[in-house]
Amino acid sequence: MEPLEELYKLYSFLNQQGIALESAQREKLEHYYHALLSFSLKHSIISKNDQNYIISKHFTGSFHFIKILMNNPPQNILDLGSGAGFPGVLLSLFFKKARVTMIDSVRKKTVFLSRVIKELDLNATVINDRIENFLLYNERPFDIITARALASVDDLVEMSRSLLKNAELHTVKGPDYQKEIKKYDSLCKIKEFPISKEWSSFSEFLDNKIHISLTI
Numbered sequence: 001m002e003p004l005e006e007l008y009k010l011y012s013f014l015n016q017q018g019i020a021l022e023s024a025q026r027e028k029l030e031h032y033y034h035a036l037l038s039f040s041l042k043h044s045i046i047s048k049n050d051q052n053y054i055i056s057k058h059f060t061g062s063f064h065f066i067k068i069l070m071n072n073p074p075q076n077i078l079d080l081g082s083g084a085g086f087p088g089v090l091l092s093l094f095f096k097k098a099r100v101t102m103i104d105s106v107r108k109k110t111v112f113l114s115r116v117i118k119e120l121d122l123n124a125t126v127i128n129d130r131i132e133n134f135l136l137y138n139e140r141p142f143d144i145i146t147a148r149a150l151a152s153v154d155d156l157v158e159m160s161r162s163l164l165k166n167a168e169l170h171t172v173k174g175p176d177y178q179k180e181i182k183k184y185d186s187l188c189k190i191k192e193f194p195i196s197k198e199w200s201s202f203s204e205f206l207d208n209k210i211h212i213s214l215t216i
Contacts, residue, residue, distance in 0.1 A: 006055045007033065010063075013202050017067055021094075028093055028120045029059070035116055036084060043108045045084045053205070060203040062087030065146060065170060066094050068193050068211055074098050074144040078167075080131055080159060081150040085113055091146065092122040100124040101142070103134050131159045145169045152180040157188060157214065169214040177210065189215045 007030060011021060021029070036054055040046055050057065065087045073095055079088030082102035092100040102124060104110050110128035117124045127134055145160050145167050153173065160169055172195075173180070181188060193211040200207040 004030070010055055010059060013060075013198075014063060017198065019063060019066060019070065019094075025093055029090075031120060032085070032089060032093075032116060033059075035112075035119070039112050039115075043112070045109050045112050056203050057205040058084075058086045059090065060199075061148065061172065061205060062090040063094075064172070064195065064199055064206065064211060065091065065148075067199075068170065068213075069095075069144065076140065076142045076144070077101065078142040078145045078160075078163070079103070080145060080147040080156070082113060082126075083109055083148075085116060086148055087146055088124070089113070089116060089120075089122070092117070092124040093120065096123065098123065099140075101127060101140065103127040103129060103131055105130045135160075135162055142167045147171045153177055153188070153212075153214070154180055154183045157181075157184045157216070161216065164214065164216045167215075170211065171214075172206075172209050172211050175208060175210060177212065184216070187216045 011026065014021065033054060036046065037051065040051055075098055077091055077098055077100045079091065079100060079102045082088040082104045085102065088100055088102040092098065100123065102113055107128050110126045113126045117126060142163055145163060147156050147169065148171065150156065156169060156171060157164065191213045195206050195209050195211060
């Protein structure tokens with residue numbers, strides 16, 4: 001399937017799920033898609049194999065975060081380990097009034113993100129640092145923290161513990177994710193958002209996954 005055809009298929013699916021993108025947002029998403037491919041020709045910001053699944057895996061997975069968050073739109077989002085921008089760029093693109101902070105320790109990825117944010121005119125900031133260092137000097141409050149394929153639940157809580165009294169941490173895990181909670185088992189308050197058959201049928205990468213939110 002051609003990329004534009006696959007994007008149009010995604011737009012149709014999102015409309016069915018109550019996620020309507022304005023024409024300007026579609027244009028920005030398409031620009032982002034081409035920027036990902038272009039930058040990846042010289043810099044490995046996404047794996048060679050994943051370049052074939054940007055839309056079906058990374059875009060669709062990021063939009064599922066939006067589906068969960070859209071009923072109570074966030075104001076300040078912290079995206080941990082943003083990589084090439086999943087879900088941080090898409091969160092910023094959709095929640096136009098939110099301030100999004102994306103952090104990653106790999107410089108080539110944050111160089112790409114900074115370029116994309118400028119080109120798409122997003123209300124976002126990129127930090128090139130380790131998460132534990134960033135939290136030592138950060139003074140901005142966040143209401144939502146996101147992390148996608150970054151670390152175990154225990155490690156995610158460890159990274160963001162200082163923020164979780166006033167924020168929700170959102171991530172996607174397999175059905176046995178509770179095995180990842182040992183150190184913080186008694187501290188975490190977890191809410192599950194099972195991924196519907198519509199989403200898992202549209203993207204095989206969401207099959208057998210659970211979206212969870214954590215607070216302490």
